Structures are given as C-alpha cells and as structure tokens.
Amino acid sequence: MKPMEVTATAHPNIALVKYWGKRDAALKLPAMPSLAVTLDGFVTRTTLRWGARKDRVFLDGVEAAPGAAKRVLDLLDRFDPGRPPCEVESRNDFPTAAGLASSSSAFAALALAAATASGRGLSLEALSVLARTGSGSACRSLHGGFTLWRMGVRPDGSDCHAIPVEAHPDLDLRVLVAVVDEGPKALSSTEGMHRTALSSPCYPAFVESGEPLVRCAAEAIGKGDLLGLLTFMERSTRLMLSAMWCSEPAVRYLKPRSLALIDEIEAARGEGLACGWTLDAGPNVKALCDAPSAEALASRIRRHGVRVHVLGVGGPARVEVPLARP
C-alpha cells in the first residue's frame, strides 16, 4: 500500500454552556448538552502519515508518553481497525493541557486527517461522532462558529455529535483569553469530571441546567442578544464551578488571580462594557465581549500582569492541500 500523508488544522472551542460529566465514559457520551464557540487565532496542525514504518506519535515535537500515544492511535483504529502503521505529528501554537481546550482542536484535526487518509467518505456528523470518542469537546471543533453538542438518545452514541448554530449577522464577538498560568493542569478534565459526577452533591443541579441553558443561549445567538448570552454563559460557568468545588476532594482549578480578573470584568461591565467571563478546567479566564469593547477590556486585564490574547470566532477544521511540485 502506498503511504499517504495528510495535514489537517482545527481551532479549539470554548464552551459557553458547559459539558462536565459523562453518562458513558468509554464512548464519551455527555450527561448534558453543551454549546461552544470556535476560536480563531489558536490552531492545532496535525500531520498523519498513513503507512509508516511503525506507529509513532509526536506532540509539540516530542515523542508522546505511552498513555497519550494510545489515545491517538485508538482513534485511528476506530477509522480502520486494519489500518497500516501510522506516524502522527501534532503541534499547537498555544499552551497544551492548560484549560485552553487543546484536546478539542487536537482530536478534531486528527479525526479529519484520519478520515481523509483512510479514504472513508464520512459526513460531518459521522466525523463529529468519531472525534468525540477521542475527546468529548473535539466534536464541537469540526465546525466553525457556534456549535451545539447534542446528547442524542442512541446507546451507541451515533446521534451524539455537534451541529452548527446560526448566529445573527450583527453578533460580532471577541474572546479574550487571559493567561493566568500556562502550565499543564495537575488534574485532567476526564478525571476531574469523573470525580465531580461521583461525589458532588451540586452535580445534579448542574446537569439539570444544561438543556434549558443551551436552548436559551442558542436563542440569544440567533437574535444577536449578547447580554442574554453572557448571562447564560456565566450561569452555566458558576454551576459547573460549584459542582467542581463540592466534589470530594474538591476539584479546584481557580487561582487568586482568576478571581481578581472576574472582579475586573464585572467592574468593566458595571461601567458599560458589554462583557462577561468564563472559566474551564484551568485558572485561565476567558472574557466574551463585543468587538468595540475588546481593546479597552484587554488593557484593563493586562494591568493585572497577565498576557491577553484577543481572538475572534474561528472557522471549521480543514485539510491542507499540498503545494503542487513543479
């Protein structure tokens, strides 16, 4: 068989209504629906050699530890159980495993590269299902813009994938990523959400909030109602953080500076900027705002001594077309 090399890119996505807990850990089926925005500016670029000498995985230039490599190779097996040996090289242009959704773009790019290299003509929905089995939130990064991850009802997860959410043309959002700490987190999302689901008395309240908050947030996006969207995003975030904190032992990713930034963003809103905050599985704070507020908000956040990335809404995952040789 002739070796084939494919390169795919994907952007990470940030949840506006959160996923934190599974109803089926092996298939990565969530216990709640979620809604996210894909970010431009940050990108994962993955090259897959389908038909190499042996299986090898490199993440950001370094050979992956056996656990991480297995997660990658297991996904390739799902595309083709009889596949040839493969080499994977994946690079992020932003910090990995720091609560910046790096696994969402990594597994979306890998799934797209694998679909192309294996020659399987898959619908975007089927691709989203397969990306999900690599990392849950990856199913939302195949699309650009806003996406809704449906829970689905089938036990095999074949209807549990992301779908696009149409945004009002006037909704011109910016996402500010304030980097409080870019080191890898001590507790993985997979373990943190498992512990939360098993031990937190606040977890049921968070799970119940998912469906109505997704519906309200999707409506707000369709109407271009930014203030409504910010309200639903902050509510979902607070419910997730409460569920995390009430776990045994507590799941806590926040740092004092994260709280100072929340204060700053709320103060800016009090003074008239259209903005709100969210956090994920890490101490880094993300602020959502309209385009005209972005620079003023970024400079307020920088006063706290943190680096800020000002990002827009990103496009879908893509296969890079190789340049024709002369």
Ligand code: 2P0
């Ligand atoms: C989300 N996060 O909705 C939530 C909010 C973090 C906080 O999805 O176990 O890497 O691979 O499905 O997708 C991070 O968890 O976890 C995440 P797995 P994933 O974006």
